[in-house]
Amino acid sequence: MSALSRTLTYGLLAAVTFVLLFPLLYAIAGSMMTPQELASYPPVLVPRQPRLQSFADVLRAIPLLREYANSVIVSLCVAAGQLLTATLSAYAFAFLRMPFRNAVFAVFLATMFIPWEATIIPNYLFMADAGLINTYGALILPFLAAGFGTFLLRQFFLSFPRDLYEAALVDGCGHLRFLTTILVPLSRPALASLGIYAFLQAWNQYFWPLLVTKTEEMQTLQIGISRLRDIESAVAPNFILAGTVLALIPTLVLIYIGQRHIVRGLTAGALRG
Amino acid sequence: MEAASSERRAGTRTAGRRLAAGRRVEPAAFLFLAPSLVLFVVFIFWPLLRTVYLSFHGSDIVGRPTIFVGLDQYQLMLSSPTVRDVLANTFLFSLMTVVPSLVLAVVIALLLQQRIAGIGVFRTLMATPFAFSVATASVVFAIFFNPGVGVFNSFLQLFGQHPVGWLTDPSRALASVAVTTVWLQLGYCVLVLSAGLGAIPEELYEAARLDGARALAMTRHVTLPLLTPTLFFLLVVTTITSLQSFGQIHILTRGGPAGATTTLVYSVYVNAFAFGNSNFGLASAQAMVLFVVVLAVTTVQFGVLERRVFYR
Numbered sequence: 001m002s003a004l005s006r007t008l009t010y011g012l013l014a015a016v017t018f019v020l021l022f023p024l025l026y027a028i029a030g031s032m033m034t035p036q037e038l039a040s041y042p043p044v045l046v047p048r049q050p051r052l053q054s055f056a057d058v059l060r061a062i063p064l065l066r067e068y069a070n071s072v073i074v075s076l077c078v079a080a081g082q083l084l085t086a087t088l089s090a091y092a093f094a095f096l097r098m099p100f101r102n103a104v105f106a107v108f109l110a111t112m113f114i115p116w117e118a119t120i121i122p123n124y125l126f127m128a129d130a131g132l133i134n135t136y137g138a139l140i141l142p143f144l145a146a147g148f149g150t151f152l153l154r155q156f157f158l159s160f161p162r163d164l165y166e167a168a169l170v171d172g173c174g175h176l177r178f179l180t181t182i183l184v185p186l187s188r189p190a191l192a193s194l195g196i197y198a199f200l201q202a203w204n205q206y207f208w209p210l211l212v213t214k215t216e217e218m219q220t221l222q223i224g225i226s227r228l229r230d231i232e233s234a235v236a237p238n239f240i241l242a243g244t245v246l247a248l249i250p251t252l253v254l255i256y257i258g259q260r261h262i263v264r265g266l267t268a269g270a271l272r273g
Numbered sequence: 274m275e276a277a278s279s280e281r282r283a284g285t286r287t288a289g290r291r292l293a294a295g296r297r298v299e300p301a302a303f304l305f306l307a308p309s310l311v312l313f314v315v316f317i318f319w320p321l322l323r324t325v326y327l328s329f330h331g332s333d334i335v336g337r338p339t340i341f342v343g344l345d346q347y348q349l350m351l352s353s354p355t356v357r358d359v360l361a362n363t364f365l366f367s368l369m370t371v372v373p374s375l376v377l378a379v380v381i382a383l384l385l386q387q388r389i390a391g392i393g394v395f396r397t398l399m400a401t402p403f404a405f406s407v408a409t410a411s412v413v414f415a416i417f418f419n420p421g422v423g424v425f426n427s428f429l430q431l432f433g434q435h436p437v438g439w440l441t442d443p444s445r446a447l448a449s450v451a452v453t454t455v456w457l458q459l460g461y462c463v464l465v466l467s468a469g470l471g472a473i474p475e476e477l478y479e480a481a482r483l484d485g486a487r488a489l490a491m492t493r494h495v496t497l498p499l500l501t502p503t504l505f506f507l508l509v510v511t512t513i514t515s516l517q518s519f520g521q522i523h524i525l526t527r528g529g530p531a532g533a534t535t536t537l538v539y540s541v542y543v544n545a546f547a548f549g550n551s552n553f554g555l556a557s558a559q560a561m562v563l564f565v566v567v568l569a570v571t572t573v574q575f576g577v578l579e580r581r582v583f584y585r
Contacts, residue, residue: 006389009389012384013385013392016399019456020398020399020402020459021398021401023410023413023456024405026417027413039422085308085309086309088306089305089306089308089309089310097298097302098303107310107313108313111313114321116517117517117519117541118324118560119316119320119321119323119324119560121327121545121553121557122321123320124545124546141312144312145308175299175301175305203406204407204408206408206520207523211546222408223408225408226408226411226524229412237422244412247409248405248409251403251404251406254404255403256397259400
């Protein structure tokens with residue numbers, strides 16, 4: 001590569017990275033500025049005297065820690081539920097003999113192609129009839145099983161040496177014991193991918209939690225953050241940015257630590273076949 | 274020909290296995306599948322049927338179905354100009370998010386493919402948008418679009434242009450929401466494309482190089498053709514995601530100004546849940562349209578993927 005094209009490549013890369021990073025940099029810098037600094041023209045990009053006042057303000061204005069807890073509880077339950085249901089069903093598809101196996105698998109795949117929004121009205125009515133509106137139940141129950149998880153784990157299980165499975169069964173190992181003592185420990189990478197994927201999906205949800213939560217105490221973090229604007233709209237964007245930065249911490253940590261797993265989970269669908 | 278005969282051979286093998294399967298059915302299979310199946314029926318299949326049912330009925334003021342109205346709700350969608358605008362907005366929004374996302378993602382993924390020092394740092398940093406949810410991204414972009422303090426107007430001012438109402442001008446609002454969406458999904462597109470690029474065998478580049486191909490020709494004749502399956506997958510996924518977009522519209526524009534950003538999903542929300550509307554009949558008909566469109570897009574994907582998109 002010539003010196004010119006190398007410089008050009010670095011320049012382009014730097015520009016693209018800046019654009020992709022800008023909202024995060026802006027949120028962090030803005031959350032530590034005074035309202036005057038943030039509103040000044042020409043725009044200031046680095047706070048002269050970083051202050052943490054906005055973080056204290058936002059924690060006082062909304063029950064942010066409670067919303068944090070709600071999001072963690074809901075996302076962990078959804079991830080755990082999907083890991084459990086998907087492991088069981090993927091095991092059945094990969095190892096067990098049964099009639100109509102392909103047809104049943106097709107039913108599982110079909111769930112991936114039905115947009116949640118197409119079923120959201122009856123699901124809302126169901127939750128209302130069951131008295132589950134504004135409870136964790138409404139936030140968690142519909143997402144405990146997903147066709148994608150079964151698909152992902154089945155692929156992984158199918159690559160498992162068949163001989164090992166048969167040997168274990170010949171030795172009198174039951175399905176449940178084989179599953180818990182041999183298969184699950186050996187499938188940890190795939191399970192981690194699915195777990196992180198399901199957690200992030202639940203964590204990022206917006207439409208459904210908006211519908212089924214009615215009080216601040218039951219709101220998830222996403223809803224709480226979006227409502228910051230209603231509290232002090234254009235008056236203090238640095239206040240909104242402080243809340244956003246607090247909300248971003250767990251996902252930022254997760255993507256830098258678990259990037260490998262996330263990549264695998266996200267691209268699993270892309271590279272099949 | 275070869276493919277057909279190998280398929281037939283594979284067919285016999287499966288048939289043989291199925292024969293064996295008939296002899297020994299493991300009851301455990303049903304137990305293992307039951308939790309997922311029960312959840313699917315309760316929260317996906319049964320609600321889908323109920324959406325169909327609701328879409329053929331009128332709604333009283335609290336939203337309970339009243340009389341059977343046949344296809345009236347669907348007809349309303351095509352005849353009422355405001356409801357028809359919703360379909361146009363949805364289509365435009367998909368176009369404005371999908372095309373820029375894919376084009377930019379290809380350019381970025383190709384840039385990240387360069388073997389130069391420090392490329393790993395760029396790759397890691399570019400994953401940052403993943404940390405954002407629809408809500409957090411929309412909240413930050415709402416500040417960017419702010420006519421007074423927003424960076425977009427500061428940028429215009431830099432070039433002596435007049436400030437613009439990014440979210441309040443009906444001719445700009447949909448594009449502004451699209452910009453937010455493109456930023457939000459660009460990281461994912463780059464990631465998938467990078468994985469696709471990594472799967473292209475090195476020998477092909479080697480062969481092209483021996484044939485005297487230069488960098489640009491190599492990109493055009495080797496990389497892009499082999500990337501078509503990945504691109505096609507992304508096309509389908511981003512189309513479906515854009516059709517389902519809701520949070521950014523709800524946070525940035527509430528479907529306005531004057532309905533300029535009301536897409537199909539947002540309209541479902543407005544008709545069913547906002548302002549005590551409870552028009553579940555019309556909203557269900559719109560939800561069914563969404564379902565059919567998503568199904569069509571996915572079917573096309575499978576149909577085309579079967580025939581292989583790249584030319585080897």
